[in-house]
Amino acid sequence: MEKTNELSSQFLEVLKYHGISRRDFIKFCGGIAALLGLSELYIPQIAHALEKAKKPSLVWLDFQNCAGDIEALLRASKPTIAEIVLDVLSVDYHATIMAPAGKQAEKSLQDVVKNQKGKYIAIVDGAIPLKDGGVYACIAGRTAIDIAREVCGNAMATICVGTCASFGGLPAAKPNPTGAVGVREAIPGLTLINLPGCPMNAENITATIVHLLTFGTLPATDKLNRPLFAHGKRIHDNCERRAHYDAGQFVREWGDEGHRQGWCLYEMGCKGPEAFYNCPTVKYNERTSWPVQAGHGCLACAVPNFWDTMTPFYRRLPNVPGFGVESTADKIGVGLAAATAAGLAAHGIIRALRPKGEDKEES
Amino acid sequence: MHELNRVYVWEFPIRLTHWISFLCIIALSITGFYIASPFAHAYSTNQYIMGWMRFIHFVSAYVFLMSLIIRVYWAFMGNKYASWKVWFPFTGERLRELIGDFKFYTLISRKHAHAVGHTVTAGLTYFFVFLLFAFEIVSGFAIYSLTQKGFIWPVLGGWLLSVWSIPTIRLLHHLSMYLIFVFIGMHLYIAWWLDSTEKNGVMGSIFSGYKFVAGKE
CATH class of the missing domain: 3.40.50.700 (NADH:ubiquinone oxidoreductase-like, 20kDa subunit)
Incomplete structure (x- = not known):
């Protein structure tokens, strides 16, 4: 830390002109070092790089x-x-x-x-x-x-x-x-x-x-x-609401009791499990808040094609193309399973109703 | 009246992996449903419902994978009924059998090709079902690799992340489950049908390993 004492008086004047104390400046350098994942030993180097x-x-x-x-x-x-x-x-x-x-x-x-x-x-x-x-x-x-x-x-x-x-x-x-x-x-x-x-x-x-x-x-x-x-880190793994996810406490509707309690936004389509960003730790607007803290799910905005691949933003799974806007995977799946069951039932009925005759086996 | 012979068709590893897969598919489907859309909510943060669901999902997935590996191994080491060759019915004679099977299952014909093990259609179906299982495993590992560090995860499934976006992989992983349900429905129906009409013990064979075959095999 000694080296930082060598900040020139000229530079300190500039800082003072902006209403920033030497201490604030070193704190800033420390914060940046932490954000970059650097050791505190780099703080003097950062301070000098900015000064010079x-x-x-x-x-x-x-x-x-x-x-x-x-x-x-x-x-x-x-x-x-x-x-x-x-x-x-x-x-x-x-x-x-x-x-x-x-x-x-x-x-x-x-x-x-x-x-x-x-x-x-x-x-x-x-x-x-x-x-x-x-x-x-x-x-x-x-x-x-x-x-x-x-x-x-x-x-x-x-x-x-x-x-x-x-x-x-x-x-x-x-x-x-x-x-x-x-x-x-x-x-x-x-x-x-x-x-x-x-x-x-x-x-x-x-x-x-x-x-x-x-x-x-x-x-x-x-x-x-x-x-x-x-x-480098997944939002979901550093999310302040992660405990609610593991416990099984989810918001089901905007403004419901769970939403007021700050439960997990997973069911509301939060894409935190898909997104790699430092929002949960760095936050926005001078570390005031970030979307999940404010009660809105993550959109995974930092990946290519997020507008196409991460939508619908308020649902867990994407819509199935070719089946209309409102077709979710589960509707199609249940339809498929029901169609199979109906088909098999029809097959059984036709089999029972057809003229009697021994099923032959070919040898 | 034919003379019936007991034939040992399904060896122990076949029956074992069949029932392990059965249990795994049930466990994976229930927990998978929960992970996709949590149907039960916790009352307090002391509970660990999603945590347990994911744990059971991952453990079942590993057991399922092991079971599948044993089954594939036995396709090379086991008897002729378990052989990998029944999955690929691409000789002229077997393709003709396939058409015969199609007529039988669509109730056009009453003639059912005789097979001690799998019929040609069954063999081909299991080939596609194995592909479906393989896709579930690869796409599952792709999603799993998001949280895992190490070289093995990109190999097992992480490579899929550069093919599709994560939500698309989740969607296909989810939709494939329904295709497995479709298979299970048809599997049960046909087993019940043939067991009750052919009376060769096809249902019991997956427990005992034995089928009853007229004449000498």
């Missing part, structure tokens, strides 16, 4: 999105320490929150790509449509795929925020009219990390950027390019 960071440029590309991820990041409640990390970075282009507009704005993007090739961080928010030459998302006269190829291809690293940028998300849901895909699929071979979620958790983007600044690399990922620190 040479203001790498960051550009934020908005494609087919709902601005939910930037909303999640900005969280209009109060300035957070996480914002300081973004202050460490030089956010040079961000369609939603930047001051310049029009040609001026596009020039700042071009400046970053040309002057800082291989040194800047590209954040992509939103899916990229590929159908009909990608005409369904154009910014300043250029298609999303064209912009992404240039900006992400020249970046030090690309961070996909939200399920849309990661896997296509809602724009890619059936029937996917614009041919939307995630960045990894649109431009293979990038140095890329996916931070899916609907919206992604702001804590995880902060942690990912801190990891990048501290170690110069992206955190370890799973086969979907999601960081293991955020997607």
Whole structure:
């Protein structure tokens, strides 16, 4: 911990200007280390990386999105320490929150790509449509795929925020009219990390950027390019309502007694058993709450095609395609079993009623 | 009047695995139903209903798998009635028998092909039933692998997760149970029918192992 005492007075002034004490800052570094699964021995390293960071440029590309991820990041409640990390970075282009507009704005993007090739961080928010030459998302006269190829291809690293940028998300849901895909699929071979979620958790983007600044690399990922620190554990296994699941206490209707008692949302279609995310431990909005705590089941929003494969959200099992919207597996199964029983009964009756005659055996 | 001979058809491992599978399917269906849609609720958190249901489901699944392995082993080591060859009736003569069986079961014909062990249709049916069992096991391990760390789970079923989404696997795992019910209904009906008309002791044979066969076998 000694090293952290060496935080420069200049940096402490910056912190003070933001109303953050040295103690708060070290606590933040400790929290990030814990989130990344690092030992406390890394806290000084993180603190120094943030202090000494040479203001790498960051550009934020908005494609087919709902601005939910930037909303999640900005969280209009109060300035957070996480914002300081973004202050460490030089956010040079961000369609939603930047001051310049029009040609001026596009020039700042071009400046970053040309002057800082291989040194800047590209954040992509939103899916990229590929159908009909990608005409369904154009910014300043250029298609999303064209912009992404240039900006992400020249970046030090690309961070996909939200399920849309990661896997296509809602724009890619059936029937996917614009041919939307995630960045990894649109431009293979990038140095890329996916931070899916609907919206992604702001804590995880902060942690990912801190990891990048501290170690110069992206955190370890799973086969979907999601960081293991955020997607290595199953929601169901860390859920605060898990005891109710094992006991057999389930909510059966919104607002029923079990719902008021905070019982398990399994019967209401909670997809926690299918989802790998750190929501139960990190939570949202400065660790205020998360869907299950608020009484709503998990939607497994951080996997590819969740809108198609995890629906209906309020039922345990999916509908059976081809049997109409309301056909559940059990209706079909019971129908099948009943049809078999009826068929066998009819078979027996016909057999009993047919003209007498010895059944012959062939030898 | 024919002379009836007692023929030892179903050896002990066949009867053992038949009844173990029977018990496992009952246990797996009841607990599986509960896991899919909990039909009983606990009064307090001191209870452990879902926990026990899952425990019984997993233990029965392992027993079922072992029983199936013994049955497949015996398909190579056992007598000709247990042989794997009866599952694949793909010679010209046996395919003709299949058509005869079809006419018999659809009540078009009264001629029933004689078989001491399985008829051709039965053999083919069991082949598909074994595929169904295999699918239940693989899809079961796929869901089970979500909570298990180690290299064996992806091999046993985890690989299915890259083919279908988890809810789809759960759905197919659930629907396959109903297909097993359909098989059980037909299995019981036909056994009862043939036992009462052919009077060769087919029902008793799965307990005793012996069938009664006219003439020499």
